[in-house]
């Protein structure tokens with residue numbers, strides 16, 4: 001990921017040292033480049049293995065579509081993590097709630113989908129709000145488990161932003177649990193990851209959970 005933090009609204013030399021960008025790409029799962037042609041062949045073989053005829057007119061384009069869909073879901077979109085000097089010394093929680101996301105379960109290659117609540121207690125910098133959604137989107141484009149995805153988003157924000165605290169809560173339905181297997185349609189899995197004051201200060205964490213409507217819900221404070 002491009003982890004460059006653009007230095008906006010911050011021209012003076014005195015400020016620039018204080019606002020030096022930090023870089024800490026996080027990748028717990030080593031991943032290679034998808035090979036589209038190989039994937040198309042593999043889906044053709046998979047259809048055959050499942051007793052379906054890939055030569056049938058109905059399925060003629062299916063290997064290409066499936067391969068393209070998987071390649072798309074496993075290709076992270078790079079972005080610039082633009083941040084701004086916190087000149088007003090804003091100290092309170094910044095929270096973006098209900099960010100929709102979709103990722104791929106590494107056990108079944110089926111989607112899990114839901115919403116994220118991502119927030120932080122600012123230090124010397126504040127981050128562009130859309131970047132909270134973008135960092136989630138970035139780490140979602142990988143074969144994942146929900147716990148790792150949650151932690152990667154929190155770790156990345158903590159390392160990049162120098163925030164006093166970071167909190168990430170994900171609530172998702174896993175299709176491997178609903179469309180098959182346990183058939184637990186409508187079930188929702190909650191995960192959370194905390195850093196800094198949001199980890200150490202129970203009251204700050206409760207405020208975060210209350211603000212995202214989780215007080216007394218599945219995520220404990």
Ligand SMILES: Nc1nc2c(ncn2[C@@H]2O[C@H](COP(=O)(O)OP(=O)(O)OP(=O)(O)O)[C@@H](O)[C@H]2O)c(=O)[nH]1
Pocket residue numbers: 105106107144145146147174176177181182
């Ligand atoms: N902790 C965790 N487990 C997950 C996640 N996504 C899927 N799983 C679980 O991974 C487990 C894989 O277990 P297995 O017993 O090997 O898979 P399975 O035979 O398909 O099991 P069933 O889903 O129970 O039919 C299942 O319990 C899934 O529900 C996730 O994000 N986090």
Ligand SMILES: [Zn+2]
Pocket residue numbers: 105106107108109110174176177
């Ligand atoms: Zn699964």
